[in-house]
Amino acid sequence: MTVRGRTRLALSVLIGSLGLAACSTPAPLADDTPEGCIADFDADVDYYPTKTSVEHAENFSLRYEKSYQVLTIDEPFPGGSPVTYALVHCGAPTPSLTGDLADATVVTTPIDSLYAESTTHLPLLAQLDRLDVLSGVANASRVVNADVRKAIDVGDVVEYGSDTTLDVEQVVADAPDVVMSGGTNKPEYAALRKADVTVVANAEWLEASPLGRAEWLKVMAALTGEEAAAEKMFERIESGYHDVKDMVADAATVEVLTGNMWRGTWSVPGGASYQSRLLADAGATHPWADTDDTGSLSLSAEEVAAKASDIPLWLASTEWRTKDDVTSEDPRYAELAAMKSGQVWTIAEDVGPNGGNGYWERGVTRPDLVLADLAAIVHPDRLPGHDFQFYRQVGR
Known part of the structure; x- marks a missing residue:
């Protein structure tokens, strides 16, 4: 369980022991507020000063409300129906989700821990300088990134599966904030969701354009709160791509x-x-x-x-x-x-x-x-x- 998760658990236990009902708008956490979270929520404040625009990718979209983002994956796996996530800024109340958002999965962001099913997720974190969020990989033998290999060697990043299967019991026990899928529909995902483990689909491989695939960097940025870094990095990638294209x-x-x-x-x-x-x-x-x-x-x-x-x-x-x-x-x-x-x-x-x-x-x-x-x-x-x-x- 993450530090933020332990904080939430401790607060819920305290509330229960005092016989108090939880309110929809959390009270300020003062000095105990986790870094990057809202300490004193104000419904009139826009908590996303930097907003990501999606230009090349066709399989996901992002839109912003004042205290949460709506991430929609149109095709989470081949033939799959669209899935939607409400990415709620930590410290903000969970919004009332109705209509098209009634079935949205709520994710508190920025996340503290992520289990990555595909090695293609690792550069997304590396480019945002957020490998600290990575806590699990599905197949350690396929990892090339030297920093991730070191983290695996010392036990900071665990292996929780293989190319074909995931260890559901291990993932549930470890309770990462998010398990990021590799764009398939493995049966283990249903078991994880049933155990209240959030599975976020990453189906970048279904994009037909190279820059569309690269733009999934912005999905990881939405989860980690690194929108500004992602905008700069993607501009560099896009510019470099067009420079080479122009050369030939x-x-x-x-x-x-x-x-x-x-x-x-x-x-x-x-x-x-x-x-x-x-x-x-x-x-x-x-x-x-x-x-x-x-x-x-x-x-x-x-x-x-x-x-x-x-x-x-x-x-x-x-x-x-x-x-x-x-x-x-x-x-x-x-x-x-x-x-x-x-x-x-x-x-x-x-x-x-x-x-x-x-x-x-x-x-x-x-x-x-x-x-x-x-x-x-x-x-x-x-x-x-x-x-x-x-x-x-x-x-x-």
């Missing part, structure tokens, strides 16, 4: 091969997907760029070879470092033109000690860095001396 805007478009085989299937990005948008902004295209798919296309090796075997530049979604690594997985790769040209690039530059990969952890919220890597690969003359963050050339 007039360059000739280069065709690339993407993806690789995994369990008999070769996945390539659909033409309306997040990955296709990144490639287009980097001055690249691919053989399936004219499709309308927003996700990935699952193809056979033969289908890929028929349309792309002669493409001399390959961006693979794996961690190969040598040509032997490539052909040991599938000898057919040796026949690809990119293997003969030596232009095979993989996401092997930022790999954690236990199997995590910085591309999957950090790249989602830093599309400016991903785009710079891609542009430097496709148009090296436009970004000479580029310091690669995620991609690495096979054999380098």
Whole structure:
């Protein structure tokens, strides 16, 4: 239980022992008021001097009342119905929620503790300088961030699950302020909600645009009270992204091969997907760029070879470092033109000690860095001396 939670519990016990009824508007807590909370609530005061605007993301929205925010996730998981959260500034009374807000989940903010199901949530906290809020991760072995790994090693951050399951009993016992979902609909979430553990959906991966995914930084800011920091950080990301895009805007478009085989299937990005948008902004295209798919296309090796075997530049979604690594997985790769040209690039530059990969952890919220890597690969003359963050050339 958090410090704020223990304070609330102690107050409720004291009220009960005195035989007093709780009032809807809390009395001032004087010197015992937790840092960042309202000490003397005034219904006429706007407690959000900095307000976040959402410009690129399409799967969440934020609106402000004087003492709380309304966060709505339109699709918390594929096919899911919208969910709404009332993010109430600590020290303010719980508002009367009716109409569209009648079923809203109330969350007291800023939160003190968060259990993160996906490693993509970690950079959101890191960029806001609020890793102190992190108290649990679902799969410690996938963590790349060095500060988080240290916190795990000393027991400040616990592991509460795996890629497929969550330890409900552990989470309920630990009572974090929020469990942030990874954009799926695991059955454990219902059990957590039944036990009064708040689950906040994070479905950034359903955004079709790179900057839309990165803008979920503002959801974390709403939970942690770091709106001003999030606005500055996102402006930096947005500006960096457009700077790179402008650098290659007039360059000739280069065709690339993407993806690789995994369990008999070769996945390539659909033409309306997040990955296709990144490639287009980097001055690249691919053989399936004219499709309308927003996700990935699952193809056979033969289908890929028929349309792309002669493409001399390959961006693979794996961690190969040598040509032997490539052909040991599938000898057919040796026949690809990119293997003969030596232009095979993989996401092997930022790999954690236990199997995590910085591309999957950090790249989602830093599309400016991903785009710079891609542009430097496709148009090296436009970004000479580029310091690669995620991609690495096979054999380098």
